[in-house]
Amino acid sequence: MARLFSQPAQGLSPAGVFTAPGGQRFRFGPWRREPSAGHLVPLGGLVDGLSALAATDHLQGLGYKEIFTSALTLHERDPFLSLGYEVDQELTLLKRPLGLAVSPLKKPRPRPLRRSDNPQVLLIDALSFDAFWRFDAASIYEAKRATPQARQRVFCEDRQAVAYAVTGAGLTDGFIQRLAVHPDHRGQGLGSQLLDDGLRWLQRKGLAHAWVNTQPQNEPALLLYRKAGFVDCSGGLAVLKRVIHEEST
Incomplete structure (x- = not known):
């Protein structure tokens, strides 16, 4: 059974929630700027093979030519790998106890992100990440609603956003969903201040741990997170991909 969030313009596939016969739920929709590619996101709990198959068949029936999963841990990948999915992208996963101290608050402080900031935020994102990982406007919205509560902050110069986070x-843990600084403004400590702002917010909510992931080759980001007390988790994360062939069932 599928519940649609929306029916996009002609030629694009819908987005919504699919419930497998066993009750496992998946969010689905187009993969960012690629309407022929589907994005499949398990919603809570480990996925069994039959549920993964049902969700894959559902997206195939919608006309998607390839399917990308969300970033999965080592234990979450097995049912998808058994269906012919392959590792497409790998990420380093890091974790930090929120009981650790955070650096003292500094000025200036970041302000809340406004809708009018979105064009500049998308530019910062495009300059900070490889094409596969870049956000579009829908991705920013998805990041905000991926958890029950979210905090969006920006640093500005001359009324233009130059960094954002x-x-x-969640219910027990927090997540650094996104953090990027315009190349012209790196080395000024803006990334550290945005990270500390997010960590303080999570601490005030009494959560246990903060999680973040980034590309293994993103050395500046890894240095930033490790200096802030994050440690690498074994196995990391991986986005899996399956190409849909006409004869697939």
Whole structure:
């Protein structure tokens, strides 16, 4: 059974929630700027093979030519790998106890992100990440609603956003969903201040840990997170991909 969030313009596939026969739920929709590619996101709990198959068949029936999963841990990948999915992208996963101290608050402080900031935020994102990982406007919205609560902050210069962060709060843990600084403004400590702002917010909510992931080759980001007390988790994360062939069932 599928519940649609929306029916996009002609030629694009819908987005919504699919419920497998066993009750496992998946969010689905187009993969960012690629309407022929589907994005499949398990919603809570480990996925069994039959549920993964049902969700894959559902997206194939919608006309997607390839399917990308969300970033999965080592244990979450097995049912998808058994269906012919392959590792497409790998990420380093890091974790930090929120009981650790955070650097003292500095000025100036970041302000809340406004809708009018979105064009500049998207530019910062495009300059900070490889094409596969770049956000579009829908991705920023998805990052905000990925957790029950979210905090979006920006640093500005001459009324233009130069750095931004999205931090999410779950029921027990928090997540640094996104953090990027314009190349012309790096080395000024803006990334550290945005990270500390998010960590303080998560601490005030009494959460246990903060999680973040980034590309293994993103050395500046890894240095930033490790200096802030994050440690690498074994196995990391991986986005899996399956190409849909006409004869697939």
